[in-house]
Amino acid sequence: MNNPNQKSFPVSWDQFHRDSRALAWRLTSIGPFDAVVAIARGGLVPATIVARELNIRTVETVAVKSYDHQNQGGIKVLKEISQSILDMAKNGAKVLIVDDLVDTGSTARLVRDMLPGAHFATVYAKPMGRELVDTFITEVSQDTWIFFPWDLDVAYAAPIGGGTD
Numbered sequence: 001m002n003n004p005n006q007k008s009f010p011v012s013w014d015q016f017h018r019d020s021r022a023l024a025w026r027l028t029s030i031g032p033f034d035a036v037v038a039i040a041r042g043g044l045v046p047a048t049i050v051a052r053e054l055n056i057r058t059v060e061t062v063a064v065k066s067y068d069h070q071n072q073g074g075i076k077v078l079k080e081i082s083q084s085i086l087d088m089a090k091n092g093a094k095v096l097i098v099d100d101l102v103d104t105g106s107t108a109r110l111v112r113d114m115l116p117g118a119h120f121a122t123v124y125a126k127p128m129g130r131e132l133v134d135t136f137i138t139e140v141s142q143d144t145w146i147f148f149p150w151d152l153d154v155a156y157a158a159p160i161g162g163g164t165d
């Protein structure tokens with residue numbers, strides 16, 4: 001269930017672009033990478049930005065679903081990593097896995113097992129999953145829900161001091 005004491009961290013498109021670029025900067029000293037694997041859906045946006053900045057043209061997806069809105073359900077792999085990428089990795093290619101965030105770490109654990117030698121990068125990380133990520137940009141507390149720009153709309157905000165404007 002949604003936790004009423006949960007803090008919220010809304011992220012704008014502009015901020016997400018800047019944070020994803022910062023991730024790309026941090027990865028320049030670790031690469032070069034031969035391929036990117038984006039964890040769909042949330043990892044698609046940062047993976048596109050990172051692949052563009054690092055000039056990586058081979059982009060693969062693995063689709064994992066763990067949450068229905070803010071509720072964590074059973075984790076499901078909806079699309080596996082293609083055999084050609086698994087073969088590349090086995091033959092020594094450097095593969096970068098990208099997701100938007102790591103929370104409990106269950107998605108990261110699952111995908112890391114598919115590509116044990118790959119570098120795992122996320123834009124945001126919560127403490128429970130942080131150890132599973134090789135590179136991330138911003139840590140938020142475990143009781144914070146990150147609202148991504150693709151899940152948001154512009155809406156009226158009541159004045160901080162109460163009442164209406």
Ligand SMILES: O=P(O)(O)OC[C@H]1O[C@H](OP(=O)(O)OP(=O)(O)O)[C@H](O)[C@@H]1O
Nearest residue numbers: 041042065066067102103104105106107
């Ligand atoms: O560390 P965890 O507790 O596993 O949570 C992190 C995962 O949860 C979200 O994906 P979600 O399953 O909501 O699917 P989506 O990417 O399609 O939004 C997010 O994009 C991460 O992939």
Ligand SMILES: O=c1[nH]c(=O)c2nc[nH]c2[nH]1
Nearest residue numbers: 067103144145146147148
């Ligand atoms: O949009 C999201 N924000 C989060 O904080 C989160 N944690 C797991 N899955 C998540 N999705």
Ligand SMILES: [Mg+2]
Nearest residue numbers: 040041042043
């Ligand atoms: Mg996801």
